[in-house]
Amino acid sequence: MSGSNHIPKAVLYYDARSAWSLAGYGKDELEPRLVELSKGENFSPTFLRLNPKGTVPTLVVPFENTLPADMESRYKAITETEALIAFLDKSRSIMSHTHTTSAAPAPDLPALRTVAPAVSAFLKGRKAALERYLSENEGNEIRVSEKTKKFWLEKKKATEDLLTPLNEADKGDPELSEVGRKAREEYFEKTKAAWEVGLALVLNEINKELIGPFALGEQISIVDVHLAAWLHELVILSGGTAQDSGVVAMSRLEEHVGGGFAFAKEGVSEAPTAAGATTSSDGSTPALATTGSKSKLAALWDALAGRPSWQNVFGIRG
Ligand SMILES: N[C@@H](CCC(=O)N[C@@H](CS)C(=O)NCC(=O)O)C(=O)O
Incomplete structure (x- = not known):
């Protein structure tokens, strides 16, 4: 039973601009290491040895105590977000790190x-x-x-x-x-x-398939973790912020996709509440604020934004 305090943490190679790197695990559980895509650090021979595709996120997981000592490779690198999150999901905890993104997409x-x-x-x-x-x-x-x-x-x-x-x-x-x-x-x-074809199709499809409030119903799942990172990125690109209410965030998306794009709003119908521009950040169930109905994606956004992890991951940049 020696060395149990020395089991190294998994290392998450990430870039602050990478939406897929932001799916939300923290320093208590893994060691974040910045790979600056803008400096081509992901193309360095050292990084390519870890992940020949040169992409982030890359999670390097030590195999301490699981491989014979003479084995050269004592780690494995997980390079697909889906597999990476499935792996982390087995050793859950909450997380934090910052995010900076700007810049609207540019169809004109x-x-x-x-x-x-x-x-x-x-x-x-x-x-x-x-x-x-x-x-x-x-x-x-x-x-x-x-x-x-x-x-x-x-x-x-x-x-x-x-x-x-x-x-x-x-x-x-x-x-x-x-x-x-x-x-x-x-x-x-x-x-x-x-934006106008691909994204509109995908957004409509997701909006239709969601059960609500989370993707698969009452319980949050890894599907929501993926959706959170992706939706947040799209809303930021559309000029919104992590503090927007679901209705506001989705209307920014509608505007930005353009061409008259609109979500089906038959999703969630709630009792009237104060329809503020922010959702509760104290970890309580967020108020599903609107008098009429809102899209299922807007309701998902509110459900996600009401969780402490939303603030941890996206709150910093406002
Ligand atoms: N299939 C990979 C895609 C990861 C990916 O493409 N990440 C982007 C950043 S969001 C990247 O590292 N691109 C490398 C580059 O920009 O050269 C996954 O699911 O994680």
Whole structure:
């Protein structure tokens, strides 16, 4: 029975901007370690050895006492959010960490101009890191496999493709080169498809399938943990905050998806309550505030926002 106090914690590699990294476990249970995507730290040879896909979140779980001492690999890396949360769910506790996100999605030129500086700085940081890794590899300062080199080259190309429309965001259409025009067109096509078609479909589907107030009914489940991180991210991107009421948060989403998108509101019908813009943060059951009915997603949001963990994870940024 030796060393029982030394069982190392799992290490969660995360980036503050990654929605999937924010699904909510805390320092009491795992050791958060920042991997700055904007600096391409996820592409470093060291990180790629942990997770060859170079994505966060990545949870590295020690196998102390479970593997023979001579085994080289004494940990396993979990790299899919779904598996990661299922794993953490077995050793539950509450958590905290901060979150910073900004920037609305950009189906039009003014919006593209708004997000361009921040996003292009982010991408430039990654591009610089990738170029550094590639040149260090060429110069034999580091040695990586052909597979890793190919991975870096693909990531560099994808980063450059995205940078093109961002770097030229200030130009009017006539000033763009042929390449620039194409890049801008593709950018708008993709963002429009993602927001107005893809996202609208998915949101409607989820709104329909929820049982309420939580995804599977009265009890919170891992499904809600995923939904919380994702919904919060969408609401922030739509100009909302973690403190918005469900009705306000979902109306921001409706506006932002655009094109007349609206949730079915037949979901929850509640007795009249003071319809404040915030929900209770004291851990009590949140007031389902509205006189009429609201969408099931709005009710889910209120149920999630009334939990202490919501404040722990999202409260800090207001
Ligand atoms: N399938 C993975 C996806 C994770 C993922 O793509 N994470 C993003 C951040 S939200 C990432 O690490 N991207 C790497 C990059 O930006 O290069 C999961 O479920 O966790």
